Amino acid sequence: MSQVFREGLLDGQVCIVTGGGSGLGRVTALELASLGAQVIVCGRREEPLQETAALAPAGNVRAATCDIREEDQVDAFVDGVVAEHGRIDLLVNNAGGQFMVPAESITPKGFRTVIRLNVEGTWLMTHAVATKAMIPQRGGKILSVTLTPHNGLPGMVHSCAARAAVDNMMKVLAVEWARFDIKLNAIAAGMFGTDTFLTKYPKPIVDGAAATVPLQRLGRPEEIAWLVAHLASPAGDYTTGSVIDVDGGRNNYLGTWPPGHESDDAGNPLAEARRHLRTDEVPPRAG
Numbered sequence: 710m711s712q713v714f715r716e717g718l719l720d721g722q723v724c725i726v727t728g729g730g731s732g733l734g735r736v737t738a739l740e741l742a743s744l745g746a747q748v749i750v751c752g753r754r755e756e757p758l759q760e761t762a763a764l765a766p767a768g769n770v771r772a773a774t775c776d777i778r779e780e781d782q783v784d785a786f787v788d789g790v791v792a793e794h795g796r797i798d799l800l801v802n803n804a805g806g807q808f809m810v811p812a813e814s815i816t817p818k819g820f821r822t823v824i825r826l827n828v829e830g831t832w833l834m835t836h837a838v839a840t841k842a843m844i845p846q847r848g849g850k851i852l853s854v855t856l857t858p859h860n861g862l863p864g865m866v867h868s869c870a871a872r873a874a875v876d877n878m879m880k881v882l883a884v885e886w887a888r889f890d891i892k893l894n895a896i897a898a899g900m901f902g903t904d905t906f907l908t909k910y911p912k913p914i915v916d917g918a919a920a921t922v923p924l925q926r927l928g929r930p931e932e933i934a935w936l937v938a939h940l941a942s943p944a945g946d947y948t949t950g951s952v953i954d955v956d957g958g959r960n961n962y963l964g965t966w967p968p969g970h971e972s973d974d975a976g977n978p979l980a981e982a983r984r985h986l987r988t989d990e991v992p993p994r995a996g
């Protein structure tokens with residue numbers, strides 16, 4: 710049962726969540742399912758997908774393997790969903806990722822790997838779902854999980870380039886496909902305490918991550934899932950072409966306010982002394 714939304718909010722919707730076998734994708738798939746949607750999760754590995762399906766009490770999550778980088782697999786997967794359910798209401802492009810290394814150490818193959826997964830994989834899924842289901846049925850929603858801060862993450866130049874491309878892909882398609890009533894948005898995630906996030910990156914970076922967020926904590930996966938559910942519901946019907954940051958404020962400032970050297974002894978932000986104008990200093994009225 711959802712902690713936020715009413716039961717049955719998404720009854721009848723058919724939703725795909727890529728990368729639904731773990732982390733943000735799993736929690737999102739289960740939230741959509743708890744609201745009555747039929748959810749199909751895909752990823753490369755069968756086992757974690759089946760685990761997600763088993764976690765849905767109503768049995769309305771189905772698992773299917775699909776590597777989003779492979780055109781044939783994407784076509785077969787989307788054809789299968791349309792054959793079984795007749796329509797697709799929501800695609801969540803959540804599958805993605807990268808490795809963190811300094812730019813000068815990234816090989817051409819490494820750069821291509823990340824671009825191929827995040828840009829081409831997202832495009833293949835988006836194009837297949839649109840052409841096979843949403844354009845013919847005249848409607849649907851596509852959400853792509855990307856990254857903040859938008860001015861870039863050192864150590865992840867490939868992924869930052871890729872996610873900026875996806876942000877823009879959603880914006881352009883929101884204009885082109887408005888004539889088919891397809892809404893597309895990006896959800897730019899900050900840092901969320903998923904198993905991969907907590908184990909993949911160097912420990913000092915993970916340990917120090919919350920301190921770089923104005924709200925001083927990592928995101929909780931359900932905070933992505935709730936936004937997806939909101940946008941999937943009628944509350945999201947007028948939102949398209951947006952990049953929505955869910956990052957505890959991190960896109961706007963890399964840290965808390967005030968930083969140590971800009972605070973007084975009590976930790977309050979420094980402020981200039983208020984200047985009181987004398988009456989003979991008041992500027993004359995214009996005109």
Ligand SMILES: CCCCC/C=C/C(=O)SCCNC(=O)CCNC(=O)[C@H](O)C(C)(C)COP(=O)(O)OP(=O)(O)OC[C@H]1O[C@@H](n2cnc3c(N)ncnc32)[C@H](O)[C@@H]1OP(=O)(O)O
Nearest residue numbers: 805806807808810816818819822823899900905906910914
């Ligand atoms: C701390 C700030 C975090 C900011 C917020 C972001 C958080 C997150 O996104 S958390 C969730 C992340 N989840 C993932 O990244 C999961 C998906 N990722 C992957 O599957 C891999 O990381 C992938 C993107 C590299 C793709 O894997 P795969 O297709 O299996 O690719 P290979 O492992 O075969 O590697 C191909 C190629 O890429 C280069 N490479 C891979 N890893 C590294 C590395 N650690 N350092 C340098 N280069 C790497 C390399 O060129 C590989 O080819 P070979 O050298 O021939 O192996």
Ligand SMILES: NC(=O)C1=CN([C@@H]2O[C@H](COP(=O)(O)OP(=O)(O)OC[C@H]3O[C@@H](n4cnc5c(N)ncnc54)[C@H](OP(=O)(O)O)[C@@H]3O)[C@@H](O)[C@H]2O)C=CC1
Nearest residue numbers: 728731732733752753754776777804805898900901903905
């Ligand atoms: N956690 C965080 O702090 C943040 C995460 N993000 C992004 O959010 C998304 C989810 O992240 P998170 O849950 O933390 O990470 P996970 O590593 O848990 O999720 C990635 C998922 O994508 C799947 N996947 C990877 N490659 C492919 C592929 N070629 N085809 C199909 N599925 C694939 C994986 O399954 P399998 O290996 O079985 O294929 C896995 O389930 C990712 O795009 C991530 O980069 C963005 C910002 C912050």
